[in-house]
Amino acid sequence: MNGFKLTLSVVVVGVALWVGLKLPTMAEGDNPSVTPGSINDPVVTKSYIDQQVAGLVKAEIAKQAGGQSDQGGQKVEVVTVPVGKFLIAADGAEFIVRAGKAVVYSADSNGISDLTDGVDITNGKPVPSNHLILFPRGGRGVTPAPGQTTGLTVMVRGKYELLVK
Template identity: 60%
Template sequence: MKRKSAMKLMASVAVVAVGIYVGAFMTTEAEGDTIVPGSIDDPVVTKSYVDQKLGSQSGGMTAEDVQKLITEQLSANSSEVVVVTVPLGKTLIAKDGSEFVVRAGKAVAYSSDANGISDLTDGKDITNGKSVPNNHLILFPRGGRGVQPDPAQKNGLTVLVRGQYQLQ
Protein backbone atom coordinates (compact mmCIF):
# COMPACT_ATOMS: atom_id res chain seq x y z
CA MET A 1 0.00 0.00 0.00
CA LYS A 2 2.80 2.26 0.53
CA ARG A 3 3.71 1.86 -3.02
CA LYS A 4 0.22 2.84 -4.22
CA SER A 5 0.20 5.97 -2.10
CA ALA A 6 3.62 6.96 -3.33
CA MET A 7 2.44 6.52 -6.94
CA LYS A 8 -0.65 8.64 -6.31
CA LEU A 9 1.47 11.31 -4.73
CA MET A 10 3.92 11.33 -7.66
CA ALA A 11 1.07 11.43 -10.16
CA SER A 12 -0.51 14.36 -8.33
CA VAL A 13 2.79 16.24 -8.21
CA ALA A 14 3.34 15.57 -11.94
CA VAL A 15 -0.15 16.88 -12.83
CA VAL A 16 0.37 20.02 -10.75
CA ALA A 17 3.85 20.57 -12.29
CA VAL A 18 2.48 20.19 -15.82
CA GLY A 19 -0.34 22.65 -14.98
CA ILE A 20 2.11 25.23 -13.64
CA TYR A 21 4.34 24.81 -16.70
CA VAL A 22 1.46 25.21 -19.13
CA GLY A 23 0.08 28.22 -17.25
CA ALA A 24 3.43 29.97 -16.99
CA PHE A 25 5.11 29.35 -20.32
CA MET A 26 2.40 28.61 -22.82
CA THR A 27 0.16 31.67 -22.57
CA THR A 28 -1.59 32.94 -25.70
CA GLU A 29 -2.96 36.37 -26.40
CA ALA A 30 -6.56 36.79 -27.35
CA GLU A 31 -7.16 36.88 -31.05
CA GLY A 32 -7.66 40.33 -32.63
CA ASP A 33 -5.95 43.67 -32.26
CA THR A 34 -5.31 45.20 -28.94
CA ILE A 35 -6.67 48.73 -28.57
CA VAL A 36 -4.03 51.30 -27.77
CA PRO A 37 -5.30 54.28 -25.77
CA GLY A 38 -5.42 57.40 -27.94
CA SER A 39 -5.60 55.47 -31.21
CA ILE A 40 -8.42 55.80 -33.71
CA ASP A 41 -9.88 52.50 -32.47
CA ASP A 42 -10.08 53.68 -28.88
CA PRO A 43 -13.78 54.02 -27.99
CA VAL A 44 -13.03 56.78 -25.48
CA VAL A 45 -12.73 60.13 -27.26
CA THR A 46 -10.33 62.64 -25.78
CA LYS A 47 -10.45 66.43 -26.08
CA SER A 48 -7.17 66.51 -27.99
CA TYR A 49 -8.55 64.03 -30.54
CA VAL A 50 -11.70 66.12 -31.07
CA ASP A 51 -9.66 69.35 -31.34
CA GLN A 52 -7.37 67.72 -33.90
CA LYS A 53 -10.27 66.49 -36.03
CA LEU A 54 -12.19 69.78 -35.83
CA GLY A 55 -9.04 71.77 -36.58
CA SER A 56 -8.43 69.83 -39.77
CA GLN A 57 -12.03 70.34 -40.93
CA SER A 58 -12.36 74.04 -40.09
CA GLY A 59 -9.64 75.16 -42.47
CA GLY A 60 -7.28 75.91 -39.61
CA MET A 61 -9.45 78.66 -38.09
CA THR A 62 -9.00 79.14 -34.39
CA ALA A 63 -11.74 80.15 -31.99
CA GLU A 64 -10.38 83.70 -32.00
CA ASP A 65 -10.58 83.83 -35.82
CA VAL A 66 -14.20 82.66 -35.76
CA GLN A 67 -15.09 85.22 -33.08
CA LYS A 68 -13.43 88.02 -35.09
CA LEU A 69 -15.31 86.96 -38.25
CA ILE A 70 -18.65 86.96 -36.42
CA THR A 71 -17.94 90.40 -34.91
CA GLU A 72 -17.11 91.83 -38.35
CA GLN A 73 -20.31 90.40 -39.84
CA LEU A 74 -22.45 91.81 -37.04
CA SER A 75 -20.90 95.27 -37.29
CA ALA A 76 -21.31 95.23 -41.09
CA ASN A 77 -25.05 94.66 -40.67
CA SER A 78 -25.38 97.40 -38.08
CA SER A 79 -28.64 99.27 -37.69
CA GLU A 80 -26.89 102.54 -36.87
CA VAL A 81 -27.69 105.60 -38.98
CA VAL A 82 -24.77 107.49 -40.53
CA VAL A 83 -24.87 111.02 -41.94
CA VAL A 84 -23.13 111.07 -45.34
CA THR A 85 -22.28 114.18 -47.36
CA VAL A 86 -22.29 113.52 -51.11
CA PRO A 87 -20.30 116.11 -53.09
CA LEU A 88 -21.41 117.26 -56.55
CA GLY A 89 -20.28 114.76 -59.19
CA LYS A 90 -20.24 111.76 -56.81
CA THR A 91 -22.81 108.97 -56.41
CA LEU A 92 -23.86 107.30 -53.17
CA ILE A 93 -24.25 103.58 -54.02
CA ALA A 94 -26.21 101.34 -51.66
CA LYS A 95 -25.43 97.73 -50.81
CA ASP A 96 -28.15 95.08 -50.46
CA GLY A 97 -30.83 96.06 -47.94
CA SER A 98 -29.61 99.60 -47.26
CA GLU A 99 -31.94 102.53 -46.57
CA PHE A 100 -31.45 106.24 -47.41
CA VAL A 101 -33.25 109.42 -46.39
CA VAL A 102 -32.24 112.54 -48.36
CA ARG A 103 -32.18 115.37 -45.81
CA ALA A 104 -30.70 118.32 -47.75
CA GLY A 105 -30.15 119.05 -51.43
CA LYS A 106 -31.87 117.87 -54.59
CA ALA A 107 -31.19 114.21 -55.37
CA VAL A 108 -31.81 112.10 -58.47
CA ALA A 109 -32.03 108.33 -58.56
CA TYR A 110 -29.17 106.26 -59.97
CA SER A 111 -29.73 102.74 -61.29
CA SER A 112 -27.61 100.76 -63.72
CA ASP A 113 -30.61 98.73 -64.93
CA ALA A 114 -34.27 99.34 -65.83
CA ASN A 115 -35.42 98.84 -62.23
CA GLY A 116 -35.48 101.84 -59.97
CA ILE A 117 -35.35 102.40 -56.24
CA SER A 118 -38.23 101.97 -53.79
CA ASP A 119 -39.75 105.05 -52.16
CA LEU A 120 -41.44 103.50 -49.14
CA THR A 121 -43.03 106.78 -48.03
CA ASP A 122 -45.06 107.24 -51.25
CA GLY A 123 -45.12 103.57 -52.23
CA LYS A 124 -43.61 104.31 -55.65
CA ASP A 125 -40.71 103.12 -57.76
CA ILE A 126 -38.28 105.90 -58.71
CA THR A 127 -36.49 105.14 -61.98
CA ASN A 128 -33.03 106.27 -63.09
CA GLY A 129 -32.64 110.06 -63.40
CA LYS A 130 -35.92 110.92 -61.63
CA SER A 131 -36.03 113.24 -58.62
CA VAL A 132 -35.84 111.70 -55.14
CA PRO A 133 -38.00 113.62 -52.62
CA ASN A 134 -36.46 114.86 -49.38
CA ASN A 135 -37.39 113.16 -46.08
CA HIS A 136 -38.67 110.01 -47.82
CA LEU A 137 -37.47 106.55 -46.80
CA ILE A 138 -35.77 104.93 -49.80
CA LEU A 139 -35.07 101.17 -49.73
CA PHE A 140 -32.46 99.36 -51.83
CA PRO A 141 -33.35 95.64 -51.84
CA ARG A 142 -30.41 95.00 -54.18
CA GLY A 143 -27.13 96.83 -54.28
CA GLY A 144 -25.66 98.80 -57.17
CA ARG A 145 -28.29 101.54 -57.09
CA GLY A 146 -28.15 104.87 -55.33
CA VAL A 147 -28.63 108.63 -55.36
CA GLN A 148 -26.57 111.49 -56.71
CA PRO A 149 -26.84 115.28 -56.54
CA ASP A 150 -28.98 116.88 -59.23
CA PRO A 151 -26.55 118.30 -61.84
CA ALA A 152 -28.64 121.51 -61.99
CA GLN A 153 -27.75 122.44 -58.39
CA LYS A 154 -24.46 123.78 -57.04
CA ASN A 155 -24.37 121.95 -53.71
CA GLY A 156 -24.07 118.33 -52.74
CA LEU A 157 -26.41 116.19 -50.66
CA THR A 158 -26.80 115.29 -47.03
CA VAL A 159 -28.16 111.76 -46.71
CA LEU A 160 -28.98 109.58 -43.70
CA VAL A 161 -27.81 106.03 -44.41
CA ARG A 162 -28.67 102.80 -42.60
CA GLY A 163 -26.69 99.83 -43.89
CA GLN A 164 -23.66 99.49 -46.11
CA TYR A 165 -22.84 101.98 -48.84
CA GLN A 166 -20.08 103.18 -51.13
CA LEU A 167 -19.30 106.70 -52.33
CA GLN A 168 -18.16 106.75 -55.97
Protein backbone atom coordinates in the same frame (compact mmCIF):
# COMPACT_ATOMS: atom_id res chain seq x y z
CA MET B 1 -72.86 88.61 24.40
CA ASN B 2 -73.06 91.12 21.55
CA GLY B 3 -69.57 92.38 22.42
CA PHE B 4 -68.21 88.83 22.17
CA LYS B 5 -69.83 88.30 18.73
CA LEU B 6 -68.41 91.61 17.53
CA THR B 7 -64.92 90.75 18.81
CA LEU B 8 -65.12 87.26 17.28
CA SER B 9 -66.25 88.75 13.95
CA VAL B 10 -63.37 91.21 13.97
CA VAL B 11 -60.86 88.43 14.73
CA VAL B 12 -62.26 86.17 11.97
CA VAL B 13 -62.19 89.01 9.43
CA GLY B 14 -58.65 89.93 10.50
CA VAL B 15 -57.39 86.33 10.15
CA ALA B 16 -59.11 85.95 6.77
CA LEU B 17 -57.58 89.22 5.59
CA TRP B 18 -54.09 88.21 6.80
CA VAL B 19 -54.35 84.77 5.10
CA GLY B 20 -55.66 86.38 1.92
CA LEU B 21 -52.75 88.80 1.81
CA LYS B 22 -50.06 86.33 2.92
CA LEU B 23 -51.06 83.41 0.66
CA PRO B 24 -50.05 85.02 -2.69
CA THR B 25 -46.65 86.10 -1.34
CA MET B 26 -45.99 82.62 0.04
CA ALA B 27 -46.74 81.08 -3.36
CA GLU B 28 -44.59 83.54 -5.29
CA GLY B 29 -41.24 83.41 -3.63
CA ASP B 30 -40.92 81.44 -0.40
CA ASN B 31 -39.51 78.33 -2.09
CA PRO B 32 -36.54 79.28 -4.32
CA SER B 33 -35.77 75.63 -5.10
CA VAL B 34 -38.91 75.32 -7.25
CA THR B 35 -38.22 76.25 -10.87
CA PRO B 36 -41.18 77.90 -12.62
CA GLY B 37 -42.48 75.71 -15.43
CA SER B 38 -40.94 72.53 -13.97
CA ILE B 39 -42.77 69.35 -12.95
CA ASN B 40 -43.04 70.79 -9.42
CA ASP B 41 -44.59 74.01 -10.73
CA PRO B 42 -46.45 73.07 -13.91
CA VAL B 43 -48.54 76.23 -14.16
CA VAL B 44 -46.95 79.03 -16.15
CA THR B 45 -46.47 81.72 -13.56
CA LYS B 46 -45.80 85.41 -13.82
CA SER B 47 -42.26 84.86 -12.56
CA TYR B 48 -41.62 82.31 -15.34
CA ILE B 49 -42.90 84.71 -17.99
CA ASP B 50 -40.82 87.55 -16.51
CA GLN B 51 -37.74 85.32 -16.52
CA GLN B 52 -38.25 84.26 -20.15
CA VAL B 53 -38.96 87.79 -21.37
CA ALA B 54 -35.92 89.17 -19.55
CA GLY B 55 -33.73 86.57 -21.28
CA LEU B 56 -35.16 87.42 -24.71
CA VAL B 57 -34.72 91.16 -24.13
CA LYS B 58 -31.08 90.68 -23.08
CA ALA B 59 -30.42 88.54 -26.16
CA GLU B 60 -32.01 91.12 -28.47
CA ILE B 61 -30.04 93.98 -26.92
CA ALA B 62 -26.81 92.01 -27.34
CA LYS B 63 -27.72 91.23 -30.95
CA GLN B 64 -28.48 94.89 -31.71
CA ALA B 65 -25.25 96.08 -30.11
CA GLY B 66 -23.31 93.46 -32.05
CA GLY B 67 -25.06 94.41 -35.27
CA GLN B 68 -24.02 98.05 -34.96
CA SER B 69 -20.34 97.37 -34.52
CA ASP B 70 -19.91 94.18 -36.56
CA GLN B 71 -22.17 94.67 -39.56
CA GLY B 72 -22.42 98.46 -39.74
CA GLY B 73 -26.00 97.95 -40.88
CA GLN B 74 -28.04 99.12 -37.90
CA LYS B 75 -26.48 102.49 -37.22
CA VAL B 76 -27.79 105.58 -39.01
CA GLU B 77 -24.97 107.63 -40.48
CA VAL B 78 -25.16 111.15 -41.92
CA VAL B 79 -23.27 111.23 -45.25
CA THR B 80 -22.38 114.24 -47.38
CA VAL B 81 -22.39 113.51 -51.12
CA PRO B 82 -20.36 116.11 -53.06
CA VAL B 83 -21.33 117.20 -56.57
CA GLY B 84 -19.83 114.74 -59.05
CA LYS B 85 -20.15 111.66 -56.82
CA PHE B 86 -22.67 108.83 -56.43
CA LEU B 87 -23.83 107.39 -53.13
CA ILE B 88 -24.22 103.69 -54.02
CA ALA B 89 -26.14 101.39 -51.68
CA ALA B 90 -25.55 97.76 -50.75
CA ASP B 91 -28.41 95.24 -50.63
CA GLY B 92 -31.08 96.30 -48.12
CA ALA B 93 -29.68 99.76 -47.35
CA GLU B 94 -32.00 102.64 -46.56
CA PHE B 95 -31.52 106.34 -47.36
CA ILE B 96 -33.30 109.54 -46.41
CA VAL B 97 -32.28 112.63 -48.40
CA ARG B 98 -32.24 115.48 -45.87
CA ALA B 99 -30.75 118.37 -47.86
CA GLY B 100 -30.21 119.05 -51.53
CA LYS B 101 -31.90 117.79 -54.70
CA ALA B 102 -31.14 114.14 -55.46
CA VAL B 103 -31.81 111.94 -58.48
CA VAL B 104 -31.77 108.15 -58.75
CA TYR B 105 -28.85 106.29 -60.26
CA SER B 106 -29.55 102.77 -61.54
CA ALA B 107 -27.57 100.83 -64.14
CA ASP B 108 -30.70 98.94 -65.25
CA SER B 109 -34.38 99.73 -65.82
CA ASN B 110 -35.32 98.94 -62.22
CA GLY B 111 -35.34 101.74 -59.71
CA ILE B 112 -35.44 102.14 -55.97
CA SER B 113 -38.37 101.85 -53.55
CA ASP B 114 -39.84 105.00 -52.03
CA LEU B 115 -41.43 103.48 -48.92
CA THR B 116 -43.04 106.77 -47.91
CA ASP B 117 -45.17 107.04 -51.07
CA GLY B 118 -45.16 103.33 -51.94
CA VAL B 119 -43.75 103.83 -55.45
CA ASP B 120 -40.65 102.90 -57.44
CA ILE B 121 -38.40 105.71 -58.60
CA THR B 122 -36.53 104.93 -61.82
CA ASN B 123 -33.14 106.09 -63.10
CA GLY B 124 -32.76 109.88 -63.43
CA LYS B 125 -35.99 110.72 -61.56
CA PRO B 126 -35.93 113.03 -58.51
CA VAL B 127 -35.85 111.59 -55.00
CA PRO B 128 -38.19 113.46 -52.61
CA SER B 129 -36.58 114.90 -49.48
CA ASN B 130 -37.43 113.28 -46.16
CA HIS B 131 -38.74 110.06 -47.77
CA LEU B 132 -37.52 106.64 -46.66
CA ILE B 133 -35.85 104.99 -49.65
CA LEU B 134 -35.06 101.25 -49.72
CA PHE B 135 -32.49 99.61 -51.98
CA PRO B 136 -33.60 95.98 -52.36
CA ARG B 137 -30.51 95.26 -54.47
CA GLY B 138 -27.14 96.95 -54.32
CA GLY B 139 -25.49 98.90 -57.12
CA ARG B 140 -28.14 101.61 -57.20
CA GLY B 141 -27.96 104.95 -55.48
CA VAL B 142 -28.43 108.70 -55.54
CA THR B 143 -26.45 111.63 -56.86
CA PRO B 144 -26.92 115.41 -56.76
CA ALA B 145 -29.38 116.60 -59.43
CA PRO B 146 -27.93 118.16 -62.62
CA GLY B 147 -27.27 121.86 -62.18
CA GLN B 148 -27.03 121.64 -58.40
CA THR B 149 -23.96 123.43 -57.06
CA THR B 150 -24.05 121.98 -53.54
CA GLY B 151 -23.94 118.37 -52.49
CA LEU B 152 -26.47 116.23 -50.67
CA THR B 153 -26.91 115.38 -47.03
CA VAL B 154 -28.24 111.84 -46.74
CA MET B 155 -29.03 109.71 -43.70
CA VAL B 156 -27.92 106.14 -44.44
CA ARG B 157 -28.68 102.88 -42.65
CA GLY B 158 -26.68 100.01 -44.11
CA LYS B 159 -23.56 99.64 -46.18
CA TYR B 160 -22.74 102.08 -48.97
CA GLU B 161 -19.86 103.57 -50.96
CA LEU B 162 -19.14 106.95 -52.54
CA LEU B 163 -18.05 106.70 -56.19
CA VAL B 164 -16.87 109.33 -58.69
CA LYS B 165 -19.12 109.85 -61.75
